[in-house]
Amino acid sequence: MEEKFKLENQLCFRLYTASRLLTQAYHPLLGEHGLTYPQYLVLLVLWEKDAQPVNDIAKRLLLETNTVTPLLKRMEAEGIVTRSKGKEDARQMIVKLTKKGYDLQKKLADVPETVGNAVICKSVTPETVPGLFGMLDDIIEQLNRQ
Amino acid sequence: MEEKFKLENQLCFRLYTASRLLTQAYHPLLGEHGLTYPQYLVLLVLWEKDAQPVNDIAKRLLLETNTVTPLLKRMEAEGIVTRSKGKEDARQMIVKLTKKGYDLQKKLADVPETVGNAVICKSVTPETVPGLFGMLDDIIEQLNRQ
DNA sequence: TTTATTTATATCGTTCACGATGCAAATATA
DNA sequence: TATATTTGCATCGTGAACGATATAAATAAA
Numbered sequence: 450m451e452e453k454f455k456l457e458n459q460l461c462f463r464l465y466t467a468s469r470l471l472t473q474a475y476h477p478l479l480g481e482h483g484l485t486y487p488q489y490l491v492l493l494v495l496w497e498k499d500a501q502p503v504n505d506i507a508k509r510l511l512l513e514t515n516t517v518t519p520l521l522k523r524m525e526a527e528g529i530v531t532r533s534k535g536k537e538d539a540r541q542m543i544v545k546l547t548k549k550g551y552d553l554q555k556k557l558a559d560v561p562e563t564v565g566n567a568v569i570c571k572s573v574t575p576e577t578v579p580g581l582f583g584m585l586d587d588i589i590e591q592l593n594r595q
Numbered sequence: 596m597e598e599k600f601k602l603e604n605q606l607c608f609r610l611y612t613a614s615r616l617l618t619q620a621y622h623p624l625l626g627e628h629g630l631t632y633p634q635y636l637v638l639l640v641l642w643e644k645d646a647q648p649v650n651d652i653a654k655r656l657l658l659e660t661n662t663v664t665p666l667l668k669r670m671e672a673e674g675i676v677t678r679s680k681g682k683e684d685a686r687q688m689i690v691k692l693t694k695k696g697y698d699l700q701k702k703l704a705d706v707p708e709t710v711g712n713a714v715i716c717k718s719v720t721p722e723t724v725p726g727l728f729g730m731l732d733d734i735i736e737q738l739n740r741q
Numbered sequence: 742t743t744t745a746t747t748t749a750t751a752t753c754g755t756t757c758a759c760g761a762t763g764c765a766a767a768t769a770t771a
Numbered sequence: 772t773a774t775a776t777t778t779g780c781a782t783c784g785t786g787a788a789c790g791a792t793a794t795a796a797a798t799a800a801a
Contacts, residue, residue, distance in 0.1 A: 453707040454700065456639050456655065460714065460724070461621065461632075463731040464614040466657050469758075470738035471607045476759090486607075487787065493602050504749060509602065511612050514750055516788050522751095523786075540749040540796045554600065561599040568606065570737040572730045578606070584718045584727050585609040591716040592616035615788075622789090633757065650779060660780055662758050669756080686766045686779045 474567050478560050482553060488524055489557075491517070495530065495546050496554055502541040503532075511593065529553070620713050624706050628699060634670055635703075637663070641676065641692050642700055648687040649678075657739065675699070 456462055472486045479489050487510075494509050495501065507517040521544055524530045529550040535541030573581065602608055618632045625635050633656075640655050641647065653663040667690055670676045675696040681687030719727065 451642070451700070454639055454642055456636070456643070458707075459639070460728070461614070461617045461710065462636060462639075462656075463728060463735065464610055464617055465632075465636075467731050467734045467738075468607070468610040468614040470657070470735060471610055473759090474738060474741070475607065485786065486611075490602070490608060490611075493600055493605070493608075496597070496600055497602070502749075503751095510608075511616070513789065515752080515790085518751055520787070535749095538749080538797070542750065554597070561604075564607065567741060568734055568737060570733045572733045573737075577730065581727075581730050582606070582609060584723065585613050587716045587718045588613045588714055589609065589616060591714060591719075592613075592620060595620070595713060619789085631756065648779080649781095659759060661760085661782080664781060666757075681779095684767070684779080688780065 471564070471568065474564050475560070478557070478563060482556055483527060484529075484553070487516075487520055488529070489560075491520065491524065491544075492529070492546075492550065492553060492557075495544065495550065499551075500543055500545045502535060502543055504541070506544060511589070524550075617710070617714065620710050621706070624703070624709060628702055629673060630675075630699070633658075633662075633666055634675075635706075637666065637670065637690075638675070638692075638696065638699060638703075641690065641696065645697075646689055646691045648681060648684075648689055650687070652690060657735070670696075 452458060475486050475489065479486060484492070490510055491506060494506050503514050503517055503521065506521075507514045510517070521530060521532060521542075525532050528547055531545050531547060532542050533545070535543050598604060621632050621635065625632060630638070636656055637652060640652050649660050649663055649667065652667075653660045656663070667676060667678060667688075671678050674693055677691045677693060678688050679691070681689050
């Protein structure tokens with residue numbers, strides 16, 4: 450049987466595979482600087498706004514704190530961020546960029562374009578990307594409120 | 596600085612998040628039957644064609660054998676598949692569905708539609724899905740040959 | 742002000758992903 | 772035929788993801 454079970458008809462398998470392969474494209478570029486892709490995402494969040502509690506970072510990335518906490522500890526061990534108890538709220542752990550973490554932005558300046566170029570193909574161009582973004586955002590929003 | 600580093604401008608983060616959230620939507624449906632999402636993918640492959648060597652399954656899912664082997668061993672331990680040395684080529688491990696593995700197809704009959712319905716939203720409808728599939732397939736093909 | 746509840750983070754266990762490496766069977770080459 | 776190379780699979784180590792659970796601080800309720 451069954452069209453519905455064919456791998457070719459699965460949205461999730463496509464998202465899963467595209468995500469893995471695109472993350473792999475980041476790997477050599479980030480690995481050169483001792484970073485993983487999820488760690489790079491944390492840097493994107495902190496570069497936009499430094500000194501955030503764990504929870505804000507996790508919410509921004511739609512991850513749980515039990516995923517983010519160990520990741521941040523590894524980044525702390527690498528000297529990329531510091532983690533310190535919040536002053537007003539002692540439950541919070543405030544994550545801040547170190548100079549090393551801040552300076553990585555310059556060192557990684559070419560990453561977005563390099564990876565961007567690697568994805569460009571027939572149906573994925575500067576013209577079609579906004580439509581793709583819109584559909585993915587809708588999927589994320591839809592799934593995130595269930 | 597830097598538009599290029601904004602989370603909102605990242606294709607990879609969208610794919611990564613959409614993939615995670617959609618996989619999470621499978622979780623309760625599959626967990627009921629003791630399955631994980633990657634194990635479900637292996638079942639999709641074997642339901643289409645039973646008795647395949649590890650390598651063929653891995654290639655179909657665009658995964659490495661070092662990911663698939665432990666996964667298959669867990670499925671073997673659960674009595675969902677058997678693994679046996681190939682007759683012509685003794686290096687191969689042929690993976691076959693057990694009756695339990697085969698019968699799971701009936702028990703999971705509602706999964707594709709249930710998950711499919713969970714994703715439907717403004718910009719993702721039966722009309723727009725083919726276009727989305729095409730773009731994701733292009734991305735996968737593009738990244739897979741680099 | 743006790744007590745209960747919520748909130749922020751962390752710990753633990755299991756299952757992927759995946760790079761690096763190992764090993765044995767099959768195939769190609771000398 | 773002996774040797775080298777390739778192929779198929781497995782093992783190992785590390786870093787996510789994530790459900791379940793724990794702990795302490797903050798807030799609400801009694």
